[in-house]
Amino acid sequence: MTAAATYSLTKIMTDAHTAAKACLGHAVYKGRSYASLFAGQLSRVWAEAKRRVATAKFDATMSQSDRTRAAIASLESKDRWTQADYARIGVLRAALRAAEEHEALxxxxxxxxxxxxxxxxxxxxxxxxxxxxxxxxxxxxxxxxxxxxxxxxxxxxxxxxxxxxxxxxxxxxxxxxxxxxxxxxxxxxxxxxxxxxxxxxxxxx
Structure with a gap:
């Protein structure tokens, strides 16, 4: 799989240029050249793109029940629940039962x-x-x-x-x-x- 097929290089470059231009107006970056700012932002954007692709590839290897269990675990680890959380946990548990049933079949x-x-x-x-x-x-x-x-x-x-x-x-x-x-x-x-x-x-x- 090539980088072009996996990442949008055009978007990476565009995002890096946009972020570098935004930095020009901040005092903390005063004195730094645009080339230096662009290089730093390109490194950051590229790392984020690789993280997203790696996450997507990992998610693709997970079964539906595994993804649902992970969502339930994430929700149950919260210190405080909202009304929406209580509603969502019921939906997720029902989805998990359905996924486990389908996987058994x-x-x-x-x-x-x-x-x-x-x-x-x-x-x-x-x-x-x-x-x-x-x-x-x-x-x-x-x-x-x-x-x-x-x-x-x-x-x-x-x-x-x-x-x-x-x-x-x-x-x-x-x-x-x-x-x-x-x-x-x-x-x-x-x-x-x-x-x-x-x-x-x-x-x-």
Whole structure:
């Protein structure tokens, strides 16, 4: 991974120039040249950029439950709680229970993902329960989805957003709805039936 792909060098230089110009008006920097001020600010901005990237890389290696536990621990370490803190701790604990439940089911998710993906360009009928409680059977064509996503040509922000969605919603699998001719998601946690090549696979809820 190159620096250009990881850091915005243009932004680093711009921020350093802006900070150096701001220093010119302060008495504490009186007598120092602009070049000296810029060098100092560039060092500071560059160090901050590296810290942010390192933090982002570390966060990317953490599971959703680990990130939620860290947020809970940070909140519980506070000396004083506000009303918003009391509300947030309840939300975080509920999120942790959900994340732990999803992670416990990850082997099941992986098996279903693999089975659906193995259809390739063929059709596969997936029956699952939607968020509103209704059951739906979707005719999907996994390989077709690849022609409608940007993949490696996506922007860095787009790739990060995709990774974030995948981490936060491990039970959702993006597929190509052959009937609607549009990308959709199936809920791996509520799949009850997968039919492909004349073979039916059934699952208990």
């Amino acid at each position: 990850s082997p099941d998710y992986a098996a279903k993902r693999y089975l659906i993906a193995s259809a390739g360009g063929r059709f596969c009928a997936v029956t699952f329960t939607k968020v509103d409680g209704t059951e739906r059977t979707m005719q999907v064509q996994p390989a077709t989805l690849q022609h409608h996503v940007k993949g490696d040509s996506a922007t860095e922000a787009g790739k990060r957003a995709t990774a974030t969605r995948k981490a936060r919603h491990p039970h959702l699998m993006p597929v190509w709805d052959a009937k609607a001719q549009a990308p959709r998601s199936v809920n791996l946690a509520t799949i009850s039936r997968i039919a492909m090549d004349g073979v039916v696979h059934e699952y208990r809820a």
